[in-house]
Amino acid sequence: MQTTQTLTLANDQISRWHSFATQDEINQAAVARILQAAHEAIAQYGSFLIVLAGGSTPKSVYQLLAKEQADWAKWHIYHNDDRCLPVDHIERNSKMARDAWLNHVAIPQEQIHDIPAELGNVEGAKAYATTLEGLRAFDLVLLGLGEDGHTASLFPGQALDNSADAVPVFNSPKPPTDRVTISQSRLNNTHGVLFLVTGAGKQNAVNDWLNGVAIPATLIAPKCGVDVYCLGVKF
Secondary structure, eight states, X not given: OEEEEEEEOTTOOEEEEEEESSHHHHHHHHHHHHHXXXXXXXXXXXXXXXXXXXXXXXXXXXXXXXXXXXXXXXXXXXXXXXXXXXXXXXXXXHHHHHHHTGGGSOOOGGGBOXXXXXXXXXXXXXXXXXXXXXXXXXXXXXXXXXXXXXXXXXXXXSOOXXXXXXXXXXXXXXXXXXXXXXXXXXXXXXXXXXXEEESGGGHHXXXXXXXXXXXXXXXXXXXXXXXXXXXXXXX
């Protein structure tokens, strides 16, 4: 069973909240949303630009996508953030996405744009900003929500850097301390946003979000609004 509620927050963020009863329901709904966004974007633009999130719930979604049929040749893959670790490190978001999904479908390798975080946060951010330069608006951005309210590698209490499409992160409160993230302004340049929020541990962050506390998730406020798929939290 799914319930839905639409809210407009003080910062004009339009958020559509969708509650699911089981992990399978939220996974299937996310897959359906991604495939529908791809179909619509390819019909309109001839390509589909999706930004991926890390985490266990996205991983389950990616594993399901690996079994789907799609016009993979027209998909272009980006990442909202990544950790400054070796390319093959188990905690790299890019490795997780490749292992769970991208290595199993026919997306051309040159259309899979991993963040070169192994270069370090400064050089990795410069390189990824170049990759994103001149790119049209994303079609769909996938995001998660941390227990502290962070999303991508935009953390509470840290100075917001919108100097480029991709920016370095220093002193992350979650290890490793060095990361690269797509900036808030570039994440907002999209036709769709899907937050995947699962687990009772996220309840305080959800409460803050709904009560207008300025957590990083509320910074993502494109004109199209955001959809929040929830499991295990109340709104």
